[in-house]
Each structure stands twice: as C-alpha cells, then as structure tokens.
Amino acid sequence: MANGMFSRTDRSILGRWWWTVDRPMLAALLALMILGVMLVTTASPPVALRLNLSEFHFVIRHVFFLTPALFLLLGLSLCSPRAIWRIATIILGCSILGLILVLFVGNEVKGAQRWISLFGFSIQPSEFMKPSFAVLSAWFLSRWREQPGFPGQWIATGLFLIVVSLLVLQPDIGMTVVTAAIFGAQVCLAGFPLWIICALGIGGIAALFGAYFMLPHFQSRMDRFLDPASGDNYQVSKSLEAFREGGLMGVGPGQGEVKLSIPDAHADFIYAVAAEEMGMWFALVILGIYAFIIMRGLKRLSDSDNLFSILATGGILTMFGLQSVVHMGSSVNALPAKGMTLPFISYGGSSLWAIALAMGMVLALTRRQPRTSVAKGGSIARGFFARSDAQQGA
C-alpha cells in the first residue's frame, strides 16, 4: 500500500526519498519511538509524583520533545551527504563552543557540569557533539584515504583529542567512552592496521584505570559492580528483582512495582520497567529492534562504496548500539551501572533531538544514491566516483 503512494518513476524529492531511504530501518526507529511513549507513560508517573511534579509531567514533555525529534529525523533523512556534512560542521562548532561554555556557566548536577540552559531548555552539548563529531572525523579520515597527502588522520585525531579533553574536564566518563568508541570504530573502518587499533584500545583501558584512581565517583561505581557487597547497589538490585518478577510474560502493563522504588525508572532503568511489566519476550523484542537497526545499518554499508558514508554511519551506529548495550547491560548487571538512556525509548528531553539528529544522518547517508548524483564533483562527492567499480565487483 505504502508503495502505492509513490511510483517508482516519481522524480519528486519525496518520491526519490521513498525509494532510496532504508525503509525497514525507518520502521524500526518509529517502532522504538512508539514503544518509548508507551514505556514513559507507564514508568514516569511515580517518578514525577516523587519529585512533586504532576503525574504526567514526563509523558507530556516526552511527547513534546519527541514530535520535533520525529520531524528532525525525517527532515535530515531527506538531505544529501553534502548537506549532512554542512549541518554536522555547524553543529560540531556550536557544541564544542557549548562544551567550553559548560565548564564556566554549566549547571552542576551530581558532581559534574554537563548541562547548559538555552531558551528554557536544559541542553547537554556533548549529546549533539557525538554524531556531528562522527560525521566530521569520517570526512577527514575518508579524505586521508582518498586524497594522498591530505593529513586527514591527524586532523581527525586532533579533533578527537579536543572533544575528549573537554569531556574529561566536565568530567563525563560515559560520554568519553562513547566518543572514544566512535573514533575507534572509524579508525578501524578506515583501515588503520589492527595493531594501532589494539594500541588505542589498550590506551583506552589505561585511561579508564587512570579515571578509576582520579575520579572518586567512577571508582565507587566500578567497585560496586565488581563487588556488589561493597556498597550501595540499590538501583541495580531493584532492577534485577524486576526482571525476576517479570518472568516470561510480565506482570502486566502498568502493574510493575520496580518503578516505585527506582529513582531513574523513566530514564536509566526503563528497560527494567519494560521487562517487569511485559516480561522476557518484550525485553527481547526491544533488544532485537536495536540489534536489527545496527545489523541492518552495517549490512547497508557493506553494499556502499562511499568511504565517507561508511565511516560516518559506522561511527554513529557504534554510538547508537553502544548506548543501547550499556543501558540494557547495566540493568541486567552485565556492565557497571552507567546512567545511559535507551535511545528513543527513555525519557531524555533534549537528548531525544540529539539521537534523532544522529539517526537522521544515518538514514540520509544510507540512502541508495542515484547514479545521477555521482557526476557531482567536490570534496564530499569525491568518493562517489568509485561507485561504478564497486557495483561491478559486488
């Protein structure tokens, strides 16, 4: 039926979009948004009441943020790679500015300065930094591979060091790890020898050890994961209880009790709420959707012959996948408890826009590029020339 909306020969913007965009991935992302509204609706009222807010405070705000996020996602997916590159450049510039600003005027929350107030919204610049950084570093790395003599790898590394040091200054270990993972994935895709990647990995682990000894709150969180008896594990133990309680089919929508006792039930532990109320099958369906998005994206890239697209999308997908794994892994105590939202599902306010930005870029960059666009020259499209060769190879 949907195919009936646009004919294959439709040459309008929307028609081209429909036939080139990754429709299954788009469907999966929309499904996540719908599930998110459902779960925030059931998980957030007790949290809101505890904070003396009105019962549906978070639900209303979630929908309020989600609607622009949806348009952002769709709008970006219409864009060409070149436009994506431009948008990313602007956003990265703004968010680096924001990261610097945050150090001086940020609101301190739980021992770290991460938030900045803008037009009445609390915005975390690092959220917007991640996808735009992925696009920019992908561009530099792909330029380096395709244009001999261009020192893209050093520019990308420099950019990486700048954003990471800004993140460490906040301090925000979670974001640092995610950013490092993005860059690591891109370096890996860009074809750096594996030993360099291993060295970077070891360096990352060493950095984590350093953080362990430098940052008390990070140290205590690791200690609690490694030895649950050593300290307060309240949220995680409640979360595990929720999974056991949920069983196969769950206790029923709205019937869960874990949300009554977990302070972050609507955000960092929404997966536990889902498992308790709907059971194992539902938890696995959510997990399956994330896995599908990642695998679908990677599959799509392996058909692509645009190195820039591969690097940018690979980086963003790594970020997206890592965030979902960390959230779900924390709530089943397979990872140290790290407050990370479940993309598109958790209540997250402005971070919803950041994730919509990221996935909008993925949709844009994974669109099947019509041959006609190949002829366009310029720095961005330079990689597109290789397309015909690759297709013959495939």
Added chain:
Amino acid sequence: MSLVTRLRKARLRIEGSKRSALDMAHGRLTLIGLGFSVLYLIVAARVVDLTLLQGVLPRLNGTVAEQAIETDKQQIAVLRADVTDRNGVLLATSLETASLYADPALISDPVRVAAALSKAVPGAVYGETLEKLQRKGRFIWLKRNLTPEEQYRILEMGEPGLQFKTEYKRIYPQGELAAHMVGYGSVDGQGLAGIERSFDELLAKGGKPLALTLDIRLQHILRRETDRAIREFSARGGAGVIMDVVTGEILAATSLPDFDPQNPSAASPEQLFNNVTLGVYEPGSTMKIFSTAALLDLKNPGLGMTFDTSKPLKVGRHTIHDYHPENRPMTIPEVFMHSSNIGSALMGQMVGTEGLRNFYKDIGMLDPVDIEISEKGRPLAPAQWRDINTLTAAFGHGISVSPLHIVAAASSIVRGGTLVKPTLILNEAQAYGAKNAANESEIRIVSPQTSHRMRQLMRLVVTDGTARQADVPGYNVGGKTGTAEKIVNGRYDRQKKISSFLGFFPMEAPRYAVFIMVDEPKGTKKSYGYATGGWVAAPAVGAVIGHMAPLLGMEPHPLNEEDDLSFTLKPYLHDKKEEGGQLATFTTE
C-alpha cells in the same frame, strides 16, 4: 617519530587503490557487526537467565521462598514449630509480625518522620529515632515485632523510607508457668534456654508441634503450692517436680523465682536460673533413701538391727550430731523415720566406702542428670572419697546434686528397683496410663524386696515420722524429708537451710513422685519456729497431691490401719512412753 614514519608507510601501502580501502572497510564492518552481535547476545542471554531461569523456573518448582531467602538474607524467618504440653496446650508458638526498619537514604525529612514515629509507635523515643534516621547506611532497625495497629499507623504515614520485614515473634501463652522447661529465644528466634535451646534446630525447621510430657494443669498446681510455701516461710526461692515414676515423664517442673519468657532480658540472673536441673544442693536427709536402700540391698540386715545414736559420732576432727537426739539405740525404721544423722552415718559405715560410692554412681548421683534440656548441673562430690565422706554422704552432706537427681533416683528405688530415665519429650501416641516401652528399664538398682521395704519405710515417715503433714487421706503418701544447712563461706550456717520433701503416692504401688524444695525458709509462729522439710515442704507436697490426684481421676483408697504398708514396721518402733525404751517385739516378717 617512528610511529609517524610507520603510519606513513602504512598509508603508502594502502593508498594504491581506493578499492582496497573500501574492501578493508567492508571487512572491518563485519568485525564491528560481530562485536555487536556478541554484545547483544550476552545481554539477551542475561535477560533470559534473569527472567526465565531465575524468575519463572523457581516459581514453577515452588521454591520461591528459597529464592527469597537467597536474595534477601535477612528474611530467614521460617515459622518455628510450636511447643505444646502433653494435652496439646500451647506452651510456645510463633506469630507473624512486621518489624520496622528505615532506609535513611530515602528519608528526606528525618525531623518530621521521627516526630511522627514517636507519636505512632509507643516506645519510639523521638531523640533516639532521629539519631537513627540520620545515620549513614541503608538499613537500621527501628522496632521489631510491631502490633498490627502500630503497623497500620506507620503505613498511614506513607513514608517511603520506612519499610517492614516480616518476622516471627515467639509467644509463650502460659507466661512464666513453665518458663525454665520450655525456655526462651532471642529476638532473632534462636533458642537460648530450655527446650527452645536444646531442640533449636528441630524447632527452627518448623513443622509439627513438639509435645512435652508436661501437664500444664499440674504445672500450675505445683507452682502455686511451691510459691505459697516460699511466701509463707519468707524463702528466697524453691523448686518443684512432679514425675511419673512408671514412665519417667516429668509432668511438672517449676523453679522459683521465675520470669516471663516473653521478655527474658528484664529478668534477673536468679530468675533465669534453673533450680530444678542446673542448681546443685546438698540434699540433706532425702539422701538417706539411698544410703538405707544400699544397706538393705547389699548387707540384707534385719529391720530390727539397731544403731547407737546416744552420743554424737566423732570421726577424726568431725562430729556428727542429730537434730532431735533420742540418746538411745535405734532400729533401721526409727533411724529413717526420725532422720537420724548418726544412724545413717553408721549405716554408711556398714555399707563401706566402696559400696556406697558405687551405689551412688549406679543411681546416677555422680553424673549430670540425663534430661533433654541443656541447663544441667554437674554434681559436686568429693574428688578424693575418704571414709568421712562416706559417713556424711550417707545423710546427704558433702555431696551436692540437683533436685531432679533425687527425684529420678528415688523413683527408681520405689518403682520396683529398676532405673528410670526422666524425660520431657512426650512419646507419640502415649497418654496417661499407657506404658512407655522405651522406659521399661532393665537396669536393676535394688531388688524388688529392697524396693518394697523402702516403700514401707517411706510410708512410715508420713504416718509416724517427720512428714505427717504430707499425708492425704486415701492416697497413702510416703516419702522423705530433707533439711540441709547451707554452706556460707565454707561453714555450715544453721540459720540458712534448704528444706525439702520428696513424696510418692499411692505408696502401695507408687505412680507419681512429687518433690518440693524451699531455699532458706524462715520459721513462722504457725510452725513453732521450725523451718525443716517436715514443716515447710511436706505440707506443700500434701497440698499438691490433694489437688492433682482427683484431677488425674485417681480414686482415693482409704486403708485400715493394719492394711497400711507401715503397719508391719510398727513392732520395730520403741514405745516412747515406756521409760528406758524397750523394743516391743523382735519378730520378723
């Protein structure tokens, strides 16, 4: 710098073709895909593990309770088994109650919560509660075992930081009545004394109630009469035992002063002390039951054999006196009935040191008593048993045993001469009158003839001797009084006595032993200043028998004088009215 050159080399190597860069990227995409597959599989496996293996399966197997224990070690409360008396009357039971604890981290306004709590729960002091609520940590007990009403009031407060744990409170519906036998437990339900302690593991497992041999009705009678004797003679304390001499079952056992097992922490050490099995005392003349039985059984003398009690007996630097010197030779029944120390000492001398010590050993006087509670006193006997020890041990001095020792050993003698083992645990399907197969002892202590003679002698003590106040018409009580001086600072103190009476009835076929001991009684006008076993304990035992016999459905059997057991002993008694004291006859049975 070498890194830079190597990177450059690497770049040059790959730069040959864009194609190779893309191929490389496609290969690495697979690598990343594999990495994510592993991560998602691990999380998925963990989800299945938690929900299915740890969530659903335990519920299917019905082991949710065990699971709860595993996840929350503080909720190890299994319903502890009840303890009942022989008729099923509850002596100890467990009630499910809620205990209040606080999670200080969830309490935002400790001042307000503490104020509300001190209003809602009696006994919650504001300052103390406030201090607890402000502590660091996530768990602090506020009050154990709330009443439902208290719990309701706290629930009404709706404070998320106040939470409940289900616990089981031990309830002793009979209060202090059988406190020392049943025992008590800690707040955490661990048995600390009595049956609660010795059967702690069994009771902790829950299940069927544990039935004791006690009969709460007899327990009440015994405690009442013992208490009355203690009050009447302004004594410090006392002990009482009722035992079925056929089965060895303890039907009642009381130790005074006693305590409320609900709140043992409020009791003094004296109250908690078990006088029946843990305390050891010099028993005094009740010990003569054993020295006399030893003589009759080992030497088989005629009852007419006389002992010279006219003057105090000097052995080494010790001198043995009689309380009421008769200053003349006495026959065995006379020595027993007047409770002559000199006569008994001479009997002990006849039995000999070896013989008497072995006899005491055989009837269990030298070992802790064999009973199912842990509070048992070890008898105090001379380490080096010399001849003087034999003389004093024969009339109950220089050796200390628990009241239960006396009751059990004397029961063995009067029941026919075979050893009886006292017990507190009711054998299944056993009621009054049924024989306890396990207690059909084959261990013979004395011959049936000796047993019969001892019954005669003990009946004589009640008809003509020191314990006339113990008689209950129709129930033909027999027994032996005991009055021991307490040792104070290593010397016998004439003013501080332990007075006791051990009675049996009906004497022609003894069924029940009733023992009462009173610690430091003081003579009254009514007793003409006497505080001996005959004046203090004998009437109390008589009162117990008078109440318990009809309760147990025993018909009184009044006997003619010539049918009475003691009648055949009359010829061995000197007629006190005759000057010079001639023996009436010398005929033997």
